[in-house]
Each structure stands twice: as C-alpha cells, then as structure tokens.
Amino acid sequence: MPLPDPHPIVERAREVAPLIHAASDEIEETRRVPEALDAKLEAAGLYQLYLPEAYGGPQADPRSAASAIEEISMADGSTGWVCMIGSVLSRRFAWMDPDAVHAMKDMTGSLRAAGSNRALGRAQREGDGYRVNGRWNFQSGIEHSSWMFGTCVLMDGEEPLRDENGTPRTRAVAVPVRDGEIIDTWHVVGLKGTGSFDFEVDDLYVPAERTVSRLEPPMIESPLYRARFFGIWSHTVHAGCTLGIARGAIDELRDIASGRGSTGSRTLLRDRERVQRMVGEAEAIVRSARAYLFEAVAEAWAASEARSPDPTREIANVRLAIAHAGHESARAVDLVFSAAGTNAAHTANRLERYFRDVHVAVQHAAAAPANYDGAGRVFLGLPSGLPGW
Template sequence: MNIAQTSAARSATKASVQNLTVDQLMSNAQGLVAGLAKRAAKTEELRKLPDETMAELYEAGLMRIITPKRYGGLEMDWPALPEAARIIARGCASTAWIVAVVGGHSGIVGRCPKAIQDEIFEAGPNQLFATGSAQTTGKLMKAKGGVTANGIWRFASGCDHASWIMVNGDVLNEDGSKSGRAVRVVVPAKHVEILDTWHVAGMKGTGSKDLNFNNVFVPEKWLVDGPSNFQANPPGAEVNSECYLYDVAFGAYFSSWLLGPVLGAAEGAYEAYRESTKGRVSAMMPNSPAQLHTVQERLAESYCELEAARALYDKHNQFLHQRGMERRNIKPDEFIDSGRERTYIARLCHNLVHRLVRQMGAVGIYDTNPVQRFYRDLNVMQNQVALNWDVHMMNFGRRQLGLPTGMERLDNPPPERTPWGATNGKARSG
C-alpha cells in the first residue's frame, strides 16, 4: 500500500514539515523510537514496514530529509539523514534503513533533470523511491522513443510502499550487444510486479523484494544518464543550487548513509542488554548475571567499541560535510579511506553486540529478545556491498603497498567534473 497520499500522510503539510529545523527533526525521530521498538515484532512478521509506521515517518518529516526544498522537502546537509536514521534504529533497524536508504533516494532524484523532478513531485512531496539495486535477469532493450524493460532487479527496499521505482542498466541493442549507454530508469511503481522473495534472517522489515518488469516501455524522457547522475554537476545541480548533495560527486555519500542504521542498531542493542541485565535473575546460578565479573568486563569492552565507533562515525561525517560545503569532490584515495572507515565502524558495531549476545546464554536465543533481533540485523547489514570488509580493507591495504586496487574507477578515474557551486559562488568553509 502506498501511504504517501493517505490522509494520515497528508496531515504533514508542506508548510509544517518544510519549516523543521535539524533539532526538531531529530526530536521527531526520538519521539518515534519507543513505539517502533514495540512494533518491531510485527514489522518482522509482515516483512515490510506497517502502514502506521510509514504514516508516522511522513508526519515526522523523516522521508523528506534530502528531498529538494522547491518541492516541499527539507533539503538538509549531511549528516542529517544518517543521524536521523541512527536515532530511529535504536528502536527498529529496518525502519531506519527505510529512512536512510529509501529516503536517500530522493536526493538522487534531486540530481535529475528538472522536467523529471517537476513531474515526480507534482503529486506532492511525499514520494517514495524504491530501487532495484541488483540487476539479475533484468534487461533494458533499445526501443523507438525509449527502452523496454524486462526481467528481474533485486533488493528493492521499501517497494511495497513505493510510488516510484528506479533501476539501472546498460541499454542493449536489438542484437543484445551493449549500446554504450548506461541509464537510470524511473517508472511509476504500478507498472512493476513485486515478487514476494524477502524471506531472510535479519532486516526483515525492509521488504527488500525482487522487482519483475514485464515488457515495460520507458519513454526517453524518463531515462537518466547513469554516470552523470552520480558525478559532480549533474543536471539538478543548478536547479537545487543551495545544497551540495545535489552537486558534488555522490558516491561516498550514497555509500555512507548506511552508517546511521548500523550505529543506531548497536546502540539499541547495548541499551537493551544493559537494562535487561540489571534486573535479570539466573535460573542456573546463585548470583545474578549483573554480579558476574565476566558480564561487567564484557559490558565495558563493548562500550569501548561503541565509543570508538561513534568517534569514527563523527569524524567520517564531518569530513563528508566539509568537502560538500567547500563544493569539492571526494578524490579516489579519499573514497578508499571512506570505505575503510565505513567497514570498520560496521565491524566494531557487530563485534560489540556479538560479545553481548554470547554473554546472554539461552535468554539470548528468543525472538522476543531485542538484542537478538539487533544482532541479526547487524549481520545482514554487514553484507551490503558498501560495508564489505574484504573489498574495502583490501583496497586500502593495496594502496598502502603501492599496488593498484584492480578497480578501474579508482585506479584510472575518469576526468573529474567541477561542481556547479564551485564556480558559481556556493562554496563555503566546512
């Protein structure tokens, strides 16, 4: 069900949401945490966000964080998006993923040509964009006046509530050969079939199902050049000129909004463990778990890792914000650094929660235990390509040793485009 145009969602009027400050937005997020935690089991059972959760997210302004202001969005700088998701994740990591990842897709749209933005947001600012991020059998065949899409794209988080679908791919000639053109396709969600494939161990509520395109014709006006959409100075940069997220090269930001759900899930797990352990009585031992030295020691060690993750998260976000304010692109070496920091934050968060789960004994195996849910969610989030330990650590290690990474875009990057704002008076100190 698309909640974007329901009466509950419309109650978040353009004026009331658009006037939110960052502090007010974070307060709105905090106000939802307790309810999301109570609803977490239902969210897992549904394998998508409940309708009431989506309505709350719209009402709180959490799905408009980087929606362009000209269309009723908040158009906030980094790191408002991951930080709001971090708060939400303390109650439900799946909901936080929708805020960060799916909510972040409105920033991709804000980089598109103005005509596309105008038509998308004509129905109002509460538009939700689900993206089939993994092209499996999906093909985009050249057709008269556009392309025809067929096949499957996977991992479309939030697709059950989406108003629009986006997928990427190379345009193929009639003989199946590549035309040399890579595009992002934007289509109304009603034209795409959702396949019920999201039966998973964690992050169940994201509803990241497969999308099936059955001979869907996409007119030329809805084809966005893929590379230029993520490079500096995309078509939307001059249209939405005040916010650097629509202007500078987008890759590092796109990969880093995952950190909010990851860190917030670790914080939620730590607090749930600490609170439950305070009053827990052991059925097998004379002392309560809180009296055990091993429990105290492991709690302290996990807290140290949590503090380290927080510090690295803040450093990482400050760097991205500074580069954006200066209207400077992230260089290939800096992108490698960003990947190393992202994956290390995720590893710290996973490790600290794993330690707590091991200490819980049999109590930790029940689905009703929130620590167990957070742990499963962290396991799944770690598998996202932007947080892949082996890839990003190997890239950094090879660079340290003077070796190529083996990735063309890092070893031999294309000529850099200058952000629009860098030459039009928008650069500021970070």
C-alpha cells in the same frame, strides 16, 4: 568547511522512535512497517532524508542523515534499513529535470522510491524513451513506495551498448510501482521487516525524462549531489543503521542485566565482572567507530564543498570508516549477545533480533571487506582498484 549543525530531522527521528519500538514485534511478524506508522515516518521526511528541498525534502547532510537512521535503527533495525534505502534513492531526483520530477509527483502523489543499483534490467531505445524489461531483487520498502529506480543495461538489439572501455552502458529508469509486479521472495533470517521483495516489469515504456545517470551533471547544486561523492554519501547512512542496531543491542542488554540472572546462577548479570567487562568493550567499540565515521564524513564534506580536485583520500577514508562501523557494530552485538548468556536465545527479548539484523546488514556492499583493501591501497599511494572511488 565543517558540516552544518545537525538537521532538525534528527530530532524528528528521536521523537518517533518510541512508536517504532512499540511496533517492532508487528514489523518482524508481518515483514513490513504498519500503515499508520509508515504514514508518520513518511510525513516526517524520514524515508527521504536526501530528497532535495526543492521537491519538499529535508536535503539533510550525511552526518544528520546517518544520525537520524541511527535513532530509528536503535528502535528497530528493519525500519532503519527501509528509511536508509529510501533516503539513498531520494537523492536520484537531484539528477533529473525539475519539470519531470514535478510531473512524477503529480502522477502518483509521492516521490517515495525503492530501487537497485544492480543492472538487472534491459532498456532498448524506442522513440523518445526506452522499452524496459527486468526483475530486481532486494527492493526494500517497495510495498509503500510510489516509484522504483531500476538500473538497466542499455541495449542495441540483443547486444549491450558499450562505452570506450568496452563496459556495458547503464541507466536507471523510474517506474511507477503500480506498473510492475511485486513478488514475495523475502523469507530471511534478519531484517525481516524490510519487505525486500522482488519487483518485475515486462515490456514497459519509460520516457527519457524519467531516466537518470549519475555520470551526468546533477540538476541541483550542493555538496550532497556531487557525482564523485555519490557512493560515500549513499553508504554513510548504512553505517548509521548498523551503529543504531548495535546501540539498541547494548540498551537491550542493560535492561536484561538489571533484572535477570541465568540458568546457572541467580546473580544478576549486571553484577558479574565478565558482563561488566563485555559491556564496557561494546560501548568503547561503538563510540570509537561512530567518532571515526563522523570525523571522516566531515573531512569529505569539506572536500566536496571546496570542490577538491582530488578527494581520493577523503573518499577512501569514508569508505573505510563505513565498513569499519559495520563490522565493529557486529562485534559489539556479538559481545553483548554472549554476555546475556542463555537469555539471548529467547525471542521474548529483542537481543536475538538485533543479533540477526546486524549480521544481515553487514552483508551489504557498504561493509564489504574489499573496502579495507581499497583504502589500504590508496593510503599506500596506489589506485583503489574499486569502482566508485
């Protein structure tokens, strides 16, 4: 089954993009999205692209979600990143009891969430819930979120509970942000505006209904919420972010090239053969990576829709396309950054920001070089050797 037609959320992202672009300098300086813009993004559903329709979300398919993040990231990479992370976290509600989800919304007025897959917390069983301690880093958008999903190791006293393979068992706990502490640690070279601070909870009780594991069956039926595809749909929107940053960089160079030369020549950049060639290369790189991503996503969506008994190859192909999109986006940005010459060094234009942002973005696990290795092994008839495949 092919992917559905693009979700209206893509057009909503396109409409709000000029406001994001206008606020980009403030986002960079303050390390967060301004309150007024944040409210518009939240009202449009752009922080919760994967939130189930049952809870008022768009429940956008992965291609539409990636396209929406791409539009936002063209305007500002940090805002695209925060929307991306929030959207990934919003999918966890599909695994939770509906009564618990409605109670959470009533409790804080919102289901907007930050979170982390890294098991940096400890959860000890206590009565009908868990006693939780932990500190999680890289909490993008935490200041504007109502909830934080923190993955914890389940403990039995001082020892972790283990599965049949001896691996520590984990579970994500949903914590009201107001019940923890946000710690300002975000002093970085790129994606400055994401406000990816640390978040800590100390001796906090969390009822069992506010915990979740993707190893359990989802409560909502959809190709978007099938456990085997959990990882690739999470990372598809990461590719949308990197591709959007690359497109934004190309557009920025076009504006620079139409009105400037360089310190060594008054000839406009657009009239130079080297610049023309590099822009052409960058355009081909981004378009090719994007086409591969959406082709692979369509094939995997069809496998999820059909409940394929073994979607390993489709999953490997999406994993590869996501990593490829990230690194090709960085390569395209490098090309246009070089093409701009000394102009690229000035913060008066945003090309240097796209450069910094994309090189931070590709440090994410979605673009890890190991994805190339894992996909290669699958295509050679071997196990991927990587978790979540």
